[in-house]
Amino acid sequence: MCSQPSPYPRDLKGYGGQPPHPQWPGNARVAMSVVLNAEAGAELSLADGDERNEAVYEILEPIENVPNHCLASHFDYGPRVGYWRIMRVLDRFGVKSTVSSAGRTIEKAPWLAQDIVARGHEISAHSYRWENHSQMDEAHEREIIQKTIDAIENACGERPQGWHTKGAPSPITRRLLAEMGFLYDSDAYDDDLPRLQTVAGRQHVIVPYAFDTNDMRYQAGPAGKFLSADDFAQVCIDGFDTLWEEGAEQPAMMSIGLHPRYIGRPSRIGGLIKFLEHATAKGDVWFARRVDIARHWQARFGELRDRVQKQ
Numbered sequence: 001m002c003s004q005p006s007p008y009p010r011d012l013k014g015y016g017g018q019p020p021h022p023q024w025p026g027n028a029r030v031a032m033s034v035v036l037n038a039e040a041g042a043e044l045s046l047a048d049g050d051e052r053n054e055a056v057y058e059i060l061e062p063i064e065n066v067p068n069h070c071l072a073s074h075f076d077y078g079p080r081v082g083y084w085r086i087m088r089v090l091d092r093f094g095v096k097s098t099v100s101s102a103g104r105t106i107e108k109a110p111w112l113a114q115d116i117v118a119r120g121h122e123i124s125a126h127s128y129r130w131e132n133h134s135q136m137d138e139a140h141e142r143e144i145i146q147k148t149i150d151a152i153e154n155a156c157g158e159r160p161q162g163w164h165t166k167g168a169p170s171p172i173t174r175r176l177l178a179e180m181g182f183l184y185d186s187d188a189y190d191d192d193l194p195r196l197q198t199v200a201g202r203q204h205v206i207v208p209y210a211f212d213t214n215d216m217r218y219q220a221g222p223a224g225k226f227l228s229a230d231d232f233a234q235v236c237i238d239g240f241d242t243l244w245e246e247g248a249e250q251p252a253m254m255s256i257g258l259h260p261r262y263i264g265r266p267s268r269i270g271g272l273i274k275f276l277e278h279a280t281a282k283g284d285v286w287f288a289r290r291v292d293i294a295r296h297w298q299a300r301f302g303e304l305r306d307r308v309q310k311q
Helices: 069-093 103-108 110-118 138-156 173-179 229-246 269-282 290-310
Strands: 030-038 098-101 122-125 195-199 202-206 252-258 285-287
Touching: 030 069, 030 229, 030 290, 069 110, 069 269, 098 103, 098 110, 103 110, 103 138, 110 122, 110 138, 122 138, 122 290, 138 173, 173 195, 173 202, 195 290, 202 290, 229 252, 229 269, 269 285
Parallel strands: 030 098, 030 252, 030 285, 098 122
Antiparallel strands: 195 202
């Protein structure tokens, strides 16, 4: 019995110490991807008919059998206040971001999708609910992906080109995404550069994400290590400076992960401001939406690969 190749092949070699030169626009040393995660209202909640409540936010608090209105209130700070504060900062620095949006969030707050698009940011898909896909069967997962596409497109008239699973994808998520017309996904954490992969007969771009330069480290539990605004700023500045120095010979990309309910708080937003002040002052940075990074990569290396194959 023949099995299909996995859409998630384990590859410990990668570019083998000789990564390709991306030739970012403007000869930038670093392609900077700022990702804002829109998730409020998509977290698991008995109040929304889900099977359980989410338990991790500013504190660890498992609440069973009844809705957790405290948790909902923490998530709701994001679209009510944090989103607007972050957008003011991004506008101040002229930075365009990718807003990774859960379908149910957009159904509850369609104005959010409309504002994202009106400001020139990318709206991408972050599944429908705040759940991983690891155990989903194909029919159910296909339905969930389509439901997410529809929620975003109905709200703002723009179909998402990118996808990022909350947590683990299933063994077939990437294949379904390729079949359903996505340009790229961010379900990888294994590189500082994108790559191309043939999936379902299509040229699919993988744009890696990162958890170190991510404000999720403000959350409760073992993953939470940030306390002050400076904690976030310093980690991001350290990562940026390394890539910027290496970028004189080998440009790469960097991901910054933001959540309105975390970095959008008054005590923390200064960390984002401090980082953007540092990065913009340094120069030679391409602040890009992930869809633009994916398109650049496909245009540059897809054509090169096609020419080599035809020779």
